[in-house]
Amino acid sequence: MEENSKQYEEAGIPVQDEAEGAEDLEERDPESNSLTRPLLKRNRTLSSSPLAIIGTKVSHIESLDYEYIMGLIYFTAANFLLTTVAAVLCVCFAPTAAGPGIPEIKAYLNGVDTPNMYGATTLIVKIIGSIGAVSAGLDLGKEGPLVHIGSCIASLLGQGGPDNHRIKWRWLRYFNNDRDRRDLITCGASSGVCAAFRSPVGGVLFALEEVATWWRSALLWRTFFSTAVVVVVLRAFIEICNSGQCGLFGRGGLIMFDVSNVSVRYRALDIIPVVLIGILGGLLGSLYNHILHKILRLYNLINQKGRIHKLLLSLGVSIFTSVCLYCLPFLAPCTPCDDSLPDSACPTNGRSGNYKQFNCPKGYYNDLATLLLTTNDDAVRNIFSTNTASEYNPISLLIFFTLYCVLGLITFGIAVPSGLFLPIILIGSAYGRLLGMAMGSYTNIDQGLYAVLGAASLMAGSMRMTVSLCVIFLELTNNLLLLPITMIVLLIAKTVGDSFNLSIYEIILELKGLPFLDANPEPWMRNLTVGELADAKPPVVTLHGIEKVSRVVEVLKNTTHNGFPVVDDGVVPPVGLPIGATELHGLILRTHLVQVLKKKWFLREKRRTEEWEVREKFTSVDLAEREGTIEEVVVTRDEMEMYIDLHPLTNTTPYTVVESMSVAKAMVLFRTVGLRHMLIVPRYQAAGVPPVIGILTRQDLRAYNILSAFPHLERSKSREKGH
């Protein structure tokens, strides 16, 4: 080793022995250093590319090239291996673990269940896969996956374990309803963000602003409680890891990208770059969304071809990433370390920090290597670094920006757990810092802060969040004085972005075909009544309060509906009403009908069951069970002729709308109360009018489905736009 490094020193590219380097940091004599400096300054403009030193000693160069190539191979191979682990797990065991998972959680909280999203397998694959993908140096974050992991854990805890090994404790059934499950998953999501960014309040706000559809005041302090617990646990681990035995974990304490060491001073004229950065963020963010949309559609085509294609795509991206990360720094010139820095700060080797030496001589650093050959977290920390105006060369930043734009776009859709936050932060910080450099002496704001603002602007331009991003950035950077500027940047970027396209999560939701119910109904929905909508659908299937088994089986087999109105004919009505009235009794769910058939709770004669019979046969635990399909049910010919009393199982208080209600208002009701079914009752009262004339589900209220049934609305819509 000694001999080798001598050779490189002669070639102008010293390679440091690791042990020697470590010694160096502590004991190096400042005087000896100042003696060597003039010598090194001669090499200031020396390009560090291996090509540039052709013409010195060829044999040395060859062995040098060989070392670099071996490095490249090791680097690429290690990354390739890690990516393989992540991708194989995702492709073979849990395809739902790929991607961030946030759109699916958003959809779940809106009422759309994606199968296999919160299982134990998904959780394990997500954890291991995320570790693999992040350590493989791919351009993706651990933030989205952590949100998904949090939600998985919450869901599993709430239902008492994975599907096949559930603990059936009595008190667990309290959580076994839609609302509490939703609440738990919301808490899990906020804990995930909190763990990812060490940002407890940001986590709560993220869950509120981006993820949740329904919000109750109780949920606010519940999510707050869960993030508080996360912070306490994090804090305890950081304390334990203080002595450094946990690797990179806990660096920076609870504040990940601290920029509080620089005081924020700004004048009125600084508004110009701030507005500029906001507009840029909005433009680039919407452009990013647009291109990512196209690429994801292309990837969908590739992924549909089979597992092997999925795998190859992921591995291809991994190789491309590794090669770029390793080779591009050779394009950057070596920069001499700033004399004012302590010697241990520059260059850094074998640890995280600014000023990576890489291929440069002693006392020099490679600024592009500082950004590329490090973890993504460290890259953010390095590009955010303050009071280092001359650290980065604009060319290096431009290369970095371009590379991460390409990588961010091609990496997101591959079959590994991947988050969007960090790639966007990296791209944003690059152009932010570039803008800061371009402003030069015009501005008082530090370049590191420009990088922070750039990151915030691109996030807002792509994800369209405001308050939560603002708090997350505050908690990430610990610079309260930056808050007013951050707010302006976020608002401008969001507004500019919104005028071009949807937010990235909405685009992904649309791409996945999840029937997400939007907050605001389309204007043309006001001109359509739910009665008209019901007329365009197949007639509603109603059941009688006491129904023949054969009819129930037939209805369940021939329809896919999940709820059926229960109507009683010729009931004996209260005093004052004519005999022969029909009564709307309520709504019965498919799962309950299946349970009845499975438990064979049949009656020989057509009669109503007594209350004691109900108490005896069914418990709320039975009803909470959601398993079983009609195909599993076996009913004998004899039983087919028997009766079922549906009354005790019917939800007698379903939400209803009158047929003259506009679709827009019905949708608001559907979404704000969080319904699955809504009955349509007639506006006319007369003998012979059915008490229910239709049933609305989420699918019926989706704009796309309505437009395909009422094409003339599409035309009126486009006419409106034309005006």
Next chain:
Amino acid sequence: MEENSKQYEEAGIPVQDEAEGAEDLEERDPESNSLTRPLLKRNRTLSSSPLAIIGTKVSHIESLDYEYIMGLIYFTAANFLLTTVAAVLCVCFAPTAAGPGIPEIKAYLNGVDTPNMYGATTLIVKIIGSIGAVSAGLDLGKEGPLVHIGSCIASLLGQGGPDNHRIKWRWLRYFNNDRDRRDLITCGASSGVCAAFRSPVGGVLFALEEVATWWRSALLWRTFFSTAVVVVVLRAFIEICNSGQCGLFGRGGLIMFDVSNVSVRYRALDIIPVVLIGILGGLLGSLYNHILHKILRLYNLINQKGRIHKLLLSLGVSIFTSVCLYCLPFLAPCTPCDDSLPDSACPTNGRSGNYKQFNCPKGYYNDLATLLLTTNDDAVRNIFSTNTASEYNPISLLIFFTLYCVLGLITFGIAVPSGLFLPIILIGSAYGRLLGMAMGSYTNIDQGLYAVLGAASLMAGSMRMTVSLCVIFLELTNNLLLLPITMIVLLIAKTVGDSFNLSIYEIILELKGLPFLDANPEPWMRNLTVGELADAKPPVVTLHGIEKVSRVVEVLKNTTHNGFPVVDDGVVPPVGLPIGATELHGLILRTHLVQVLKKKWFLREKRRTEEWEVREKFTSVDLAEREGTIEEVVVTRDEMEMYIDLHPLTNTTPYTVVESMSVAKAMVLFRTVGLRHMLIVPRYQAAGVPPVIGILTRQDLRAYNILSAFPHLERSKSREKGH
């Protein structure tokens, strides 16, 4: 003056010439100071009470006493005058301007309008009154009033000016609906909090957590936008005032109570005082709420007696406050200034800062005067001051705590604009700091931080907010590392408080008798259907689609309802229905009926109006007008026999519930969708059944009103509690 001060120096109590003092701060020779110090140290235990120096030169003491008494008189008189201005304005011109106004805003956003709450008079009185009350040294904050001021401005802007001088621009009518008015007022409230605490994100969260009932995602970034504007304006003013010509404004920049200069180091064992402070906060907060409730009820009795009683109460409190503030510092001993401090820091005279000299000799300070004889903002700043472990004497803090408990309780209900935040912060910070002192060397956390935690805990214990308080405190103190502890304290205090009584704002709402609709229905509401509720009410008054004028007038005169169902009899129904069906057409509002009568839009014969007639006669601007009562309408005998076609004015898509719906679910619907009226439709379909069997309003759904109609539910409720 020279002579005078010599006299006092002989008595051991030097009085500084103001000009001389100012010079002192800048030019004093450090050596001369160190020479005088040993001399002063002799007097260390010297009690500064005027009584203690009896026995020296009687004539001097008399003139001294005289000076102090004159000071007391000036102080009290000035405060008295300022309180008079505030109280007279509130009592005579705008009684709604008294108090914080937050409960009323909360009620308004829930759907309960308090008259004269957002007028121009209220705004002006609130501004001047708040300035008066705060400068009068009363124990109240400017935070609540600022929230109200923000909402007033928002409301006035939205409607185009005060009621009698409205600008009638066309585009203003876009804001002239309930929803946008609510949104504007929410933005105003968040701007108020932002201006009060310079806390933009805290303002948004306060509006979300405490004030708003309905929340839309669009509202989130709208409030965020308004607070961003507030911060930019504030920042600009602080910049302008940088040179010091604006008095105390802008001190501390955007961070009011900065404690970021102390690093937060804590160990696992520090959890004990943190939990303790949380529990204490919860207990004291609920106790505070309880006693304040009693006192407010007593004050209500006094205030009902007339204006003069109201005024006298306010003035009495003012005199008591002034006397306490001036006299209590004499009880505190003089403490010598810390040697390590720069001379200009201790003592402070004629400016804000720690270490007030008051009655102490040179080089000494009176710690109680530091807290009492200053503005409330400065008092908080002084008690939060970090790295000053020995600044305060426990006895002084105890006196301070007791005094502010008493003042906080007796001041809040008087007839001046008053906020709750600052009094609670003052009380909380006192016991927090006391606890920090008691902990002594056990803890690593600075006493100033204990004060912050104490303030947060009492706020959470009294107001029961979590996330918003957390962010407000973060933005007030700029210490991100304190965040995890703050979160724990807030959650504990809220939980402990919630187990005793309601939050302070809910108590005030109840006391004011505002029909606030709670988020969660009572459990017993599940056992009652809306049909039963409708049966207990007087029968519903319905109108026909084409109605005689006389009937409309009669109905409007004899009922106080604000909405009437419109039902058509014997209509020609669509194909397939028997003739003679009845149809639910919709709901008509009282204001629209009054408008019809005022505009005399009558028909000679019983017919439906054509569409072109409607377009010609009524514009949406007409309908948006809410003025006029039935008493103002004059209808001739001839006109009485004419007809009105109500169809064009009817809301044909009212929200409905079936009579079998439980009150609990109906209430959730009513609150989440934000309704004023809800129609009850029958569950039976038959000839002769009315299409509407009842109408529900906010009052019908209030627990109190239901219980008075169904006393047996009260019993079942208490039985439930007994179990």
